[in-house]
Amino acid sequence: MRPRAALAAAALMLAALAATAGACGGESRETVTVFAASSLTDAFTELGEAFEAAHPRAAARFSFAGSGTLRTQALEGAPVDVFASASPEEVEALADAGLVVEQRALAGNRLVVAVAEGAAIAALADLAAPGLRLALAAEAVPAGRYARRALALANGADGFPPDFAARVLANVRSHEPNVRAALARVELGEADAAIVYASDLARAGARVRAAPVPARFQAAADYRIALLREGDAARAFLAFAVSPEGAAILARHGFAPAGGTP
């Protein structure tokens, strides 16, 4: 009885395996593996659907994480076809390692202050008030670098104390691994505010308000997209992302147009 049951189970498993293998191998779709910055999560998910609709023979699969994590993974040999980073530094690191076939400017972005419901913050200057609980993307991620640059630019500016950046950083209670995690802190009410991308707030819930970061402090985010492995589908994805259709999807998610090709 028992061996027979085991045999039946084994047969079932084999059948299931064969079925999944058939499902994978049956279609001759070429898969593009895309590593993309966390801030691109929503925009690239939609971009991927539009890409697949336009290219029925291709499929896009994504890995979203902080640009720094993706860079390290790609440097360590992760099988990536296309890499979209929130800043040029990560793409340059891959280019130095000889991993970049081609790169293009993808989009721009602005910084905003995401403010939790009920927190008394109306402007960037308010972030220095003692006792606030702030979340920031870690310095290793582009959003964290841009935010620190903006704070440094505000040091001593009109209406800002000379040690503004230091005061704000003293209020930071958590350095998050990516910008979406920093926003999540605000959405949960765990943090009073975070500095995130304007595009991140395009999808945030009603529990989060935006306070502007003045234009003179904006360290304009510069998104890059790079082809890491030659392939028809990979090239098609890159072309689609920088096409007018791709730009329209990114604009709908709050991204600014790319500054220009490098």
Place this chain on the structure above:
Amino acid sequence: MSALRARLPPIGLAAPIALFALFFLAPFAGLLERGLRDAGARAEMTSGMALEALALSLWTSTAALAIAVAAGTPVAWWLARARFRGKGAVEALIDLPIVLPPTIAGVALLTAFGRNGLLGEPLDDWFGVTIGFSTAAVIMAQLFVGAPFYVRAARAGFAGVDAQYERVAHTLGASRLRAFLRVTLPLSWPSLAAGAALCWARALGELGATLIFAGNLRGETQTMPLAILGAFESAAGLTAAVALSLLLLAAGLVALAAFWLISARAGGDGA
């Protein structure tokens, strides 16, 4: 010849055993090889961030273990001795964090003790106490995922000691506490030590729940696993991550060795 045969595995088992050994030894070999090859790794090992994270990891995991032992021992003893309906359900509930992915533990802790959480909100409103982003949150995350290992082992250890012994000691004039300390505790010592070691190791390695519930702030909530994740993201990339991993590995090995030594000696004295 026969001694050698006793030590060698049967020939049919040699292949799976070799594969198993290769699989588990290769990652450690890889870490060591990278650490030795990469000169930058040695510098990263003694960076302020690394040492601060290591110190935080060691003391928070020890604190979590201390709380687990203090609160978990009575629970384990009670579960080993008491007979009541629904005991299986209670035991399953205590075991739950063992099978729970730590990220779920983090989200669950946040919904309970976060600023807008079930208990966190009244704590904040009435007493102005916020747990999130604090070292206390780190210890709570470690306790949540680690304590079940201790309670589980201690329960099994106590259950293995015949309740008759305690009763006899009690009738001979020992107080119940004294009977427990002089009879049950020494007899169940190996189980308690094994459970404590598992609990501590699990607390030391805790990442997911800490990251979600406690956040990531150097010196306050950035434990070694979080620092390793941060290093992986930084421009130093794998070099820094390898350095920190080796550091934590060495610290963990030393602590576990010390732990086993102490428990073996104490166990020898008690038995």
